[in-house]
Amino acid sequence: MSVDTETVAKIAALARIKLGEDELAGMVPELNAILGWVEQLGEVDVTGIEPMTAVIENTLRLRADAINADPLTGGDRRDDILANAPVAEHGFFGVPKVIE
Amino acid sequence: MADLTELGVAAIRDGVANGDFSAVEVAEAFNANVAAAGELNAFIVATPDAALDAAKATDAKRAKGEALGKMGGVPIGMKDLFATRGVQTSAASHILEGFTPEYESTVSQKLWDAGAGMLGKLNLDQFAMGSSNETSHFGNVVNPWKRNDGSDAALAPGGSSGGSSAAVAARLCPAATGTDTGGSIRQPAAFTGITGIKPTYGRCSRWGIVAFASSLDQAGPMARDVRDCTIMLEAMAGFDAKDSTSLELPVPDWEAGLSADMKGKRVGIPREYRMDGMDADVAKSWDDGIAWLKDAGAEIVEINLPHTKYALPAYYIIAPAEASSNLARYDGVRYGLRDLPEGAGLQDMYAATRAAGFGAEVKRRILIGTYVLSAGFYDAYYTQAQKVRTLISHDFKNAFNECDVILAPTCPSAAFALGEKTNDPLSMYLNDVFAVPASLAGLPAMSVPAGLNREGLPLGLQLIGKAFDEQGVLNAGLALEQAAGFSGKLEKWW
Numbered sequence: 001m002s003v004d005t006e007t008v009a010k011i012a013a014l015a016r017i018k019l020g021e022d023e024l025a026g027m028v029p030e031l032n033a034i035l036g037w038v039e040q041l042g043e044v045d046v047t048g049i050e051p052m053t054a055v056i057e058n059t060l061r062l063r064a065d066a067i068n069a070d071p072l073t074g075g076d077r078r079d080d081i082l083a084n085a086p087v088a089e090h091g092f093f094g095v096p097k098v099i100e
Numbered sequence: 101m102a103d104l105t106e107l108g109v110a111a112i113r114d115g116v117a118n119g120d121f122s123a124v125e126v127a128e129a130f131n132a133n134v135a136a137a138g139e140l141n142a143f144i145v146a147t148p149d150a151a152l153d154a155a156k157a158t159d160a161k162r163a164k165g166e167a168l169g170k171m172g173g174v175p176i177g178m179k180d181l182f183a184t185r186g187v188q189t190s191a192a193s194h195i196l197e198g199f200t201p202e203y204e205s206t207v208s209q210k211l212w213d214a215g216a217g218m219l220g221k222l223n224l225d226q227f228a229m230g231s232s233n234e235t236s237h238f239g240n241v242v243n244p245w246k247r248n249d250g251s252d253a254a255l256a257p258g259g260s261s262g263g264s265s266a267a268v269a270a271r272l273c274p275a276a277t278g279t280d281t282g283g284s285i286r287q288p289a290a291f292t293g294i295t296g297i298k299p300t301y302g303r304c305s306r307w308g309i310v311a312f313a314s315s316l317d318q319a320g321p322m323a324r325d326v327r328d329c330t331i332m333l334e335a336m337a338g339f340d341a342k343d344s345t346s347l348e349l350p351v352p353d354w355e356a357g358l359s360a361d362m363k364g365k366r367v368g369i370p371r372e373y374r375m376d377g378m379d380a381d382v383a384k385s386w387d388d389g390i391a392w393l394k395d396a397g398a399e400i401v402e403i404n405l406p407h408t409k410y411a412l413p414a415y416y417i418i419a420p421a422e423a424s425s426n427l428a429r430y431d432g433v434r435y436g437l438r439d440l441p442e443g444a445g446l447q448d449m450y451a452a453t454r455a456a457g458f459g460a461e462v463k464r465r466i467l468i469g470t471y472v473l474s475a476g477f478y479d480a481y482y483t484q485a486q487k488v489r490t491l492i493s494h495d496f497k498n499a500f501n502e503c504d505v506i507l508a509p510t511c512p513s514a515a516f517a518l519g520e521k522t523n524d525p526l527s528m529y530l531n532d533v534f535a536v537p538a539s540l541a542g543l544p545a546m547s548v549p550a551g552l553n554r555e556g557l558p559l560g561l562q563l564i565g566k567a568f569d570e571q572g573v574l575n576a577g578l579a580l581e582q583a584a585g586f587s588g589k590l591e592k593w594w
Contacts, residue, residue: 008467015424015470016431017463018451027467033526034468038413041484044491051486052493055301055315055542056567060344072203073342080202086438093433098446 002032104129105271109174109328112274116158116173123155123173127217130175133272134219139594142267144180144238145188146220151175154217169215170335177267177276180221181228182208183308187218191310192226192236195430195437195457205308206340207277207319214335219273223263226459227427228284228312231531233262234522235461243292243515244270245590248556255515255557258288264322265292269588275323275332279309281316282415283535286547289322290510290560293549293588295577296322297329300567301542302347305340313422316539324588326548326577330354333570349568357571360579363397367576368503372408373534381553382509389507389550389561392583393576403499403506407491411537414492416529417472417485418540424469430457464525493541500566505576508534510547510560538564548577549586558586
C-alpha cells in the first residue's frame with residue numbers, strides 16, 4: 001500500500017499537525033519508503049498466533065480504594081498542575097473560545 | 101591529588117566512604133569538566149549547584165557517621181527525558197522547552213535517595229526518536245572519539261542517549277541515566293566505548309519519564325564499566341506502584357553476585373545475526389568475544405532466532421503507533437509550547453502548536469503511527485506487527501532452552517559521521533538491527549566495549565539474557581570486559 005498527498009494530508013489532520021505544502025510533498029515519498037519496507041511483515045505466517053499484549057507476563061494491580069492513596073498522584077494539586085500551563089485563569093486551563 | 105574525573109562510580113563511592121577525598125571535591129572536578137566541554141553539546145542544562153548540594157549532604161552524613169547510600173558522593177548526568185523537579189525537562193524538543201516539572205521521576209528520585217547528585221540534564225534525540233542525536237532541538241551532540249585517519253570528521257555519539265554516552269566517554273560524568281526503546285542505551289554506548297544495560301522491561305519505573313513507546317521504554321545506567329553499571333542499576337531499579345507495568349520483585353544484590361567465571365554457562369550465537377556483507381571489523385570483534393567467553397569457561401552453542409529480520413519492520417510499526425498515541429498529550433493546553441495564530445480556534449491551535457513544536461523525525465513517526473492505527477489499516481499493520489512480536493518473543497524463549505545468554509554485536513558499524521545518514525531515515529533505522537529484537541521481547545541486554553576497529557573507533561558487543569536474569573548478562577559482560585582490556589582512553593580535543 002502506498003500513500004498519496006491527499007492521504008498524508010488526511011493523516012496529518014487526524015494527528016493535528018499542520019503541514020505546509022512543501023513539508024507535505026516531502027513527507028509523501030519518505031512515508032512511502034518506510035511503509036514499503038514494513039510491508040515485508042506480510043510474508044510472515046502468523047496463523048494461530050495471538051498479538052502480543054505484554055512482553056513480561058504481569059497482572060494489572062488495583063490501587064487501594066482510598067482518596068489520595070498516593071498524595072503525589074491524588075487530588076488537591078491544582079496549582080502544581082496549572083504551574084506549566086501556557087494560559088491559566090481562575091484555577092482553570094485557558095483555551096480559545098470554542099462555542100460557535 | 102590524582103584527577104578525580106578519571107574515577108568511576110565504584111571508585112568514587114569507595115573513596116568518599118574511606119575519606120580519601122570528599123564528595124565536594126569530586127563534584128567540583130566534574131562540574132569543571134562539564135563547564136569546559138561546551139563543544140560536545142552533551143548537556144542541555146548544567147546544574148553545578150545541584151551537584152554541589154548533594155555532595156555537601158554526603159560529606160555531612162559521613163562526618164556524622166551515617167550510611168552514604170549505594171551512590172553516595174557520585175555525581176551523575178540525567179538524560180533530559182526524566183522529570184526533575186524545578187529543572188527544565190525538555191525531551192530535547194521545542195514543544196517542552198521551558199517545561200519545569202513540579203515532581204520528580206521515580207528513577208531520578210531513587211538515585212538522589214541513594215546519594216547521587218545531578219551535574220545536569222543531558223542532550224538526546226528529540227523525544228528519544230533517533231540513533232545519532234541529530235534530531236535534538238538543542239543541536240547535535242558530538243562524539244568525543246575521532247577517526248585515526250586525520251580527517252577530523254565530527255562523529256555521531258549514537259542515540260537516543262547521545263548526550264549520556266558522550267558525557268561518560270569524555271569524563272564529564274562517571275555515569276549517566278539512559279533510556280532504551282529500541283537500542284537507545286546500547287547503540288550510543290557502543291559508539292563511544294562505554295558500557296550500558298537495559299534491564300528487563302518493568303525493572304525500572306517509567307513514572308516521570310517522558311513517554312515514547314510505553315511497551316518498550318526502559319531506563320538503565322550508562323557508565324565506564326560493568327561494575328559501575330551494576331551499582332547504578334541497583335539504585336535505579338525497584339517496584340513502583342505508580343507504573344502499572346512495574347515488576348513487583350525485589351532488586352537482587354547484583355554487585356555481590358558479579359563473577360566473570362563462565363564455567364557451566366552456555367553462550368548462544370544467533371546464526372541470523374551473521375548477515376551478508378557484515379562489516380569485517382564487527383565480525384572480527386564478535387569472533388573475539390566468542391573466544392573470550394570460551395576462555396572464561398563457557399560452552400558456545402549456535403542458536404536460531406528465525407524471525408530476526410522482521411524485528412526492525414515490526415518495531416517501526418509498533419513504536420510509532422505508541423508514539424502517536426503518547427504524543428497526543430502535547431496540545432498547547434496543559435504545558436509546553438502554545439502557538440495561537442490570530443483568530444484561531446482550538447483545533448487550529450492544536451495543529452499550529454504541534455507543527456511548531458515537533459521536529460521532522462517526530463512528525464514523521466506520529467504520521468506513520470496515525471496511519472497504521474487508522475480505520476481500515478489497523479489489522480494489516482498494527483495487529484500483524486504485534487503477532488510478529490509474539491513470534492520474536494517465542495524465538496528467544498526457544499533459544500534460551502539451549503543457552504543461558506546470547507552474544508552478538510551491538511551495532512552493524514562503528515560511529516558514523518554527523519550528517520551521513522540524516523537524509524535517509526531508513527538507513528538510520530537499520531543501525532538498530534541487532535538491538536531491537538531484545539527490546540521487542542522485553543529482555544535485559546547490555547553493550548560492552550570490545551576494542552577498536554581499523555579507524556580507531558570503539559566497537560561494542562551485546563549480551564542478551566533471559567527475562568529477570570540481569571545477573572547472567574552482567575557476569576558475561578564482566579568476562580568480556582576483563583578479556584578485552586579496553587581502556588577507553590581518548591585524546592581530548594574539546
